[in-house]
Amino acid sequence: GNSVTQMEGPVTLSEEAFLTINCTYTATGYPSLFWYVQYPGEGLQLLLKATKADDKGSNKGFEATYRKETTSFHLEKGSVQVSDSAVYFCALSERLTGGGNKLTFGTGTQLKVEL
Amino acid sequence: DTGVSQDPRHKITKRGQNVTFRCDPISEHNRLYWYRQTLGQGPEFLTYFQNEAQLEKSRLLSDRFSAERPKGSFSTLEIQRTEQGDSAMYLCASSLSAASYNEQFFGPGTRLTVL
Numbered sequence: 001g002n003s004v005t006q007m008e009g010p011v012t013l014s015e016e017a018f019l020t021i022n023c024t025y026t027a028t029g030y031p032s033l034f035w036y037v038q039y040p041g042e043g044l045q046l047l048l049k050a051t052k053a054d055d056k057g058s059n060k061g062f063e064a065t066y067r068k069e070t071t072s073f074h075l076e077k078g079s080v081q082v083s084d085s086a087v088y089f090c091a092l093s094e095r096l097t098g099g100g101n102k103l104t105f106g107t108g109t110q111l112k113v114e115l
Numbered sequence: 116d117t118g119v120s121q122d123p124r125h126k127i128t129k130r131g132q133n134v135t136f137r138c139d140p141i142s143e144h145n146r147l148y149w150y151r152q153t154l155g156q157g158p159e160f161l162t163y164f165q166n167e168a169q170l171e172k173s174r175l176l177s178d179r180f181s182a183e184r185p186k187g188s189f190s191t192l193e194i195q196r197t198e199q200g201d202s203a204m205y206l207c208a209s210s211l212s213a214a215s216y217n218e219q220f221f222g223p224g225t226r227l228t229v230l
Contacts, residue, residue, distance in 0.1 A: 004157070036221075043119070044158070044206070044221040089157050098165045100146050100210070101217050105157025 002027040006090045006106035013080055013113050021075040021109045023064075023090035031092040033057075033066055033073040034103070038087045047075075047088070080113045087111070117141060119222035121207050127228045128197055135193045136225045140209030147190050148219060149182055150206040151175065158206050164190060165212070197229045 007022040025033065035047040035057070048057035053068035062077045073090060087108045093101040120139045128134050140147050145166050150158035161180070163171045166187040176182075179197075184190040194201055204226050208219040 041223075043223045044208075046218055046220075049218075091157070096163055096171045098168075098170045099212055099217075100148070100163050100165060100170065101219070102160045102163070102171070103148075103150075103158070103219060104160070107155065107157050 002031065002092060002094055002104045004090050004092055004104055004106035006088075006109055008107070009087075009110040011109060011111050013111070015082055015113055015115055016079045017113075019075070019077040019080045019084075019111070021088055021090075021111070023073045023075065023106060025071050025073065025090075025092050027071075027092055027094070029094075030068065031094055032101075033064070034091045034093065035062070035064055035073070035075050036089040036091060036105070038089065038108075040086070044089065080111070082113045082115060085111055085113050119207055119209050119220050121205075121222040121225050123225060124223060125226045125228075127230065129230050130197060130199060132197055133193065133195045134197060134227060135191055136205055136227075138190045138192070138207030138209075138222060140189070140207070141211075141220055142188075144209035144211045144220070145187065146210045146212055146217065147184055148208040148210075149190070149192055150208065152204040152206055152224070153202075161192075194227075197227075199229045202227055202229045 032051045036044045048059040050057040050066035090106040147164045149161040152158040164184040204224040207222045210217045
C-alpha cells in the first residue's frame, strides 16, 4: 500500500535559520502530495500541495518540489520564525470510490524555533 | 467561524462504555472524512461519506465502530464497548467535490481517553 516516510523530530532551529524536512513516499501511480501544519491547539491546515511531477508548491515562504525520480517532497524554508513552531505532516492522496480522496500521512515532524 | 467543528473536544470514558462523537462540516461541503490519530503518529483514514452515502471504510474500522451521516450534513462516529486501544484523537474533515482538487478542511478533533 501507499506510505509516507518523513524525518523524525523534534527539530530545533534558531530564528532565521534554513529549514529542511525530508519526506519520501511509496505509491502506485502518481499521487498528489501535500504538506499540512498543525499549530498547538489547532486543527490540521493545508500548507502547500503539488499535483504532478516537477510541480513546486509554495506558501508563506515554504516550498516543496514533487520529485518523481527520487519519490520525494522535501519541505524547505529559507528563514524560519518563532511563529513557524508547529508539527508538519507530509501526505499523499489516492482516489476513492465516488471521487473523494484518502490522505495517507507521515508521522509528523515537530519544529521548534527559538530566538 | 464557518470551519469544521467537532463535539466534544475531549472525552474520558471507562473501558466497555459506548461513546459518540459529532462532526459538523463546512456547510456546503458534500464530502466528509473521519481519521484517527494516535500519539506520535500521523492521522489514519477511517471512513468517508459523499452526501449521506458511506462509500469507503478502512480495515481499521472494526465492527465496534459505526459512522452515519443521515441527512448529508453532520456526521456521528460511535464506538461501542470501548477498549484502551481506542484512545486517540478522532479527526473529521470535509471537502467540496466541485472544488479544483478536493482540499480537505480539518476540524480540531475529539480526544478520547479510555481508562
